[in-house]
Amino acid sequence: MRVPVSWLREYVELPADVTARGLAAELIAAGLEVETVDEVGADISGPIVVGRVLEIEELTGFKKPIRHCRLDVGSANGTGEPQNVICGARNFAEGDLVVVALPGAELPGGFAIGARKTYGRVSEGMICSAAELDLWEDHEGIIVLPESAGEPGTDAYGLLGLREDVLDIAVTPDRGYALSMRGVARDAAAVYGVPFHDPAEGLDDPAAVGTPGAGYPASVTGPEGASGAAICSTYVLRGATGFDADAATPLWMKRRLALTGVRSISLAVDVTNYVMMELGQPLHAWDRAKLRGPVEVRLARTGERLETLDHVKRGLDPDDILITDESGPINIAGVMGGLDTEIGLTSTEVLVEAAHFDDRHIARTSRRHQLSSESSRRFERGIDSRLQLAAATRAVRLLAELGGASVEDGYTHIDLGAPREPITMAADLPGRIAGVAYPRDGVRRRLTEVGCTVAESPADADVWRVTPPSWRPDLTDPNDLVEEVMRLEGYENIPAIPPRAPAGRGLTPSQRLRRAVGRGLAGAGFTEVLSYPFVGERDLDGLQLDADDDRRRAVKLANPLNDDEPLLRTTLLPGLFKTLVRNVGRGLADVALFETGLVYASKPGAPERAPMLRVDRGPTAEELASVEAALPDQPRRVGAVLAGDREPSGWWGEGRAATWADAVQAAREVGRVAGVELTVRAAQHAPWHPGRCAALYAAAPGGDAAEILVGYAGELHPRVIAAYGLPPRSVAMEVGLDRIEQAVTPVRAPAVSTYPVATQDVALVVDASVPSGDVEQALRDGAGELLESVRLFDVYTGAQVGDGRKSLAYTLRLRAGDRTLTAEESTAARDAAVAAATERTGAVLRG
Incomplete structure (x- = not known):
């Protein structure tokens, strides 16, 4: 709703010193969303006056009709002599009153008016149309004023309202009354405590x-x-x-x-x-x-x-x-x-x-x-x-x-309308809800200002029966009345008292884990993004999912924001892929993104439609159970996607492109901050490349041999890359944060040994098909309690190890907590580790 301030002043006696911006600030404080204050006509300046057409001379010999006009502009031109103006409009005659911009005036758009020679005559100004003054849309020609406009030379600014302050109010659905000058004026009168003149008064009898x-x-x-x-x-x-x-x-x-x-x-x-x-x-x-x-x-x-x-x-x-x-x-x-x-x-x-x-x-x-x-x-x-x-x-x-x-x-x-029923409200309710001691008379005055009729209950003077006015259909509840009192008394007057947190409480373990995962991935160079949780069948097709894939059993929205995306996501990857494409399209070639969020897995046997609960009472136990049965499972996951260089090039040398190993490492970073070690095994799972996909497992708590599948990582399938328009060789990972949390075991502080470490390097030759993770696990088990860590530092394939073979070089760090290891002890631990690797994987110690 656009509200001219001069029009508003006809219905409310605003103080003379109230400016449009001051009025806007007060209305905003009272709950109206004043988006802008437009200073209409601020770009108009100089002499713009009423003129009378004395004489019109039709000029011939030009491509269009041209008129040379002599105008009476009174003393506005400083001489009192007639003003000569050239004009092409035809909708006025001798004796008419018109609007004249004299030399020195400036019209909207920076159009300066001066005396100049044109069509063989000197034009000393311009006869103005409504469009030239930006008054209203008009294609009929110049403005012809009524005789009541005033004498020639009269200033036209006030006559035409050339300059006006206009409030642009975004009216919310609950305040339909503000879509009128009458409604805004009533609120302005209440804000300033001044009289309001209802333009409808006396017309409804x-x-x-x-x-x-x-x-x-x-x-x-x-x-x-x-x-x-x-x-x-x-x-x-x-x-x-x-x-x-x-x-x-x-x-x-x-x-x-x-x-x-x-x-x-x-x-x-x-x-x-x-x-x-x-x-x-x-x-x-x-x-x-x-x-x-x-x-x-x-x-x-x-x-x-x-x-x-x-x-x-x-x-x-x-x-x-x-x-x-x-x-x-x-x-x-x-x-x-x-x-x-x-x-x-x-x-x-x-x-x-x-x-x-x-x-x-x-x-x-x-x-x-x-x-x-x-x-x-x-x-x-x-x-x-x-x-x-x-x-x-x-x-x-x-x-x-x-x-x-x-x-x-x-x-x-x-x-056919019925009178409004009164709302029963305790007199002190506004004060109790706002936490402010509102005077009883002040509450009554504020309710009266918005048009309510307030009467005390015959049985209890502390209980009021408040009848809302006909122009406020949104006032249906005692809390609505409380809001009216609070907004007019001023939200800024409500004290801000932060609640005191009970001792011994804080973030839950799940919340701490989510924050730690975010910090860990951000520290590893990833940027967090948030995606809309909506997808379409096209997104699932782009992931190359099989027809019976569980991720196709998505929950469908009854009223989606976008008809092309009516489903709730079952995986984080589509949103990450779209964000990656958007960033690459903006010129960012090297991108690493991650997102933590919920996915929605439809329960087997869930009803097609969720039940609609009644709003006039609380739900029954059976209704709650039916809603619970219709709700999808909502596991929390972490996803990441990488494209371009993982390590940039520079004076230090060439960069390194992101590979499947970086996606696996991102998943391991999630496990690291959770205190869970992930085991990597080769797998086939859409949307990853069959030969470059890793399944990620975590040991189940309890010490048994059971494992939990937490997710997948690797290089994306070329068809997926083509479907989403991703950069070539893009990689991604997605793991279930809830599943990783299940594998978390209580952390025990390790004993810190003061004795030196013994380092042993071993290089083992195995078949190319043997996962390095299996070899690593065998070395860990074989080395025993003395092993502090094992790290793969080199992989070699070539003629020296033979076709179909590879060499894996590991560094073993050995340390005892109560003594310095002898050479014989460290060598024995290394030999035991090699023996275990040979037995399990067929590894041969490389000479």
């Missing part, structure tokens, strides 16, 4: 504004077996006859509509839009001569169609609320009018409609037909349910005042 029941015939028909209030609680029709179809919209109304973002169309339409912006009540005007018989409000019937004002023929849904006459549908209620009954340039009989339609119907209709209008936006958020008569009366009176129409005394007023 049925006896004072005309004769009810004597207007155009209308009826409201509800759904089968239901009251008409289910679709329309209030319906008002008011007529105006003898309307001058040629009457122009006054400049002040055009300007205000333009500042609020509404395009001027014609006086009849502009009046309905003006009242909507002023009061917040959407209106619709018909050419009454085009109506056929009584008007009926009802739901659409199957097969009905309507051509709307945008010249689109629309099929109607039985959920759409329609306005109909004997010819059929003439309006989609609250959304858009029909083409056949629109106000034309020759319409002289106007029928104005004001109604209170059901907000849910309007919201569904707007989305169904993809028609979001100013009217539908207001109906969706909830409008004043008692404003319809006042708004229609305001509109027809403006038609009479500005268009010479006669307001019909009789009008139609169908009222």
Whole structure:
């Protein structure tokens, strides 16, 4: 909602020293989201005045008609002499008042005005159009002012509203009242504690504004077996006859509509839009001569169609609320009018409609037909349910005042609404919730300022019965009333007291593990990313998953954000792949990313649809059990992806491209920070390359030989790389953090030996198919308790070891906790390790 501050001041007596930015800050503190303060016309300067056309000379011999005009600009030019101006517009005549920019003025866009010779004459300024002054959209030529504009030489800034401060407010769904000058003014008056002048005051008294029941015939028909209030609680029709179809919209109304973002169309339409912006009540005007018989409000019937004002023929849904006459549908209620009954340039009989339609119907209709209008936006958020008569009366009176129409005394007023029920609230509830001692009178005053009626309960003076106003349909609960008090008293006045954490509590072991994993991978050179947990079948196909792969049993969302991604992810890899592609596309060739997050595994036998719980009571044990059965398992995983160089090149030498070993090392880093040692074995598992895929295992707690499969790592399959557009030879890993946590055993502090270490190197020749991890494990078991660590430092293949063979060189670190090892002891430990490797893997000690 765009709110011109000068217009707002007509309804609220703001102090003279209040600036637009100060007002915006106060409204923000009161809960309205003022996004910007636009200083409209700030780029206009210099003399812009009213001028009278004294004489027009038509110049000939040019490609287009040119006029040399002599203008009376009073003493604004400093001499009082007529001003000579060249102009090509044709929509003015001698004697008309126009807007003149004199030399020294500057118009929007940095357009400086000066005296210059053109078309053989000297032009001393410019006669301005609305577009040149950025007033409103207009293609009819220059502005012709009414005689009431003032004498020649009168300053035009105030006359046209050239400079204006406009608040741009993002109205949240619960504050539909703020989609009007009336609603914002009421909040501004409450914030500053100044009087508020309601523009609808005196217009809602049925006896004072005309004769009810004597207007155009209308009826409201509800759904089968239901009251008409289910679709329309209030319906008002008011007529105006003898309307001058040629009457122009006054400049002040055009300007205000333009500042609020509404395009001027014609006086009849502009009046309905003006009242909507002023009061917040959407209106619709018909050419009454085009109506056929009584008007009926009802739901659409199957097969009905309507051509709307945008010249689109629309099929109607039985959920759409329609306005109909004997010819059929003439309006989609609250959304858009029909083409056949629109106000034309020759319409002289106007029928104005004001109604209170059901907000849910309007919201569904707007989305169904993809028609979001100013009217539908207001109906969706909830409008004043008692404003319809006042708004229609305001509109027809403006038609009479500005268009010479006669307001019909009789009008139609169908009222099916029920009075609002009071809300019972303890008088001290706002103070107890906010933690602030609000005075009792202050609470009552704040509730009254927003329009509530406050009465004490007859049984208990400390209990209030608060009746919300008709323009606040969002106030339905005592806590809603508390929020009104808190926002007007000032959220900034609520003390910020951080809660005191109970002693002995802190992060859970799972939380500590997640943080440690993040720090560990970040320290290893990875960058953390967060991906949306939504995927589509195309993503799963890109992973080259088999048809019976468990990862294809994904949970489908009933209302996805994107129709192409309706599934909850069963693996972190698609999101990581897309993020990798995005970064590479931005010029980052060397990328290492990781993500920690939940995946969603559908339970076998789970229902296709999760049950919908009732909202008017708490769920039963059976309902909770049904929800639990429908919820997917949500294990937590860690994934990583690498592409490009893992070690950069530089003056120290060439870089090193990321390989499958780096993906395995990333998984081992996760295990290291968890205190779990991972065992690596060759495997085949999509989406990894069959020959470059490692399965990662952790020893199960308890000391037995059982192992837990925690994940996979390696180089991605070429088909996966092609499907996602990844760089060649990209590598990735994914491990289950929950499974690693299961393998965590209590950490015992190692005994620190003060004796020196003994180092033994061994080189073993094995078949190329033997995993180095098996050889390493054999060395560990054979060396016994003296072994402190074993590290693979070289792998060799070539003629010296023979085809199909490889040489693995290890460093064994041996140490005893109670003595210095002798050469014989360290050699014996090494020989025992070699013997174990020979027995298990067929290794031969390389000479």
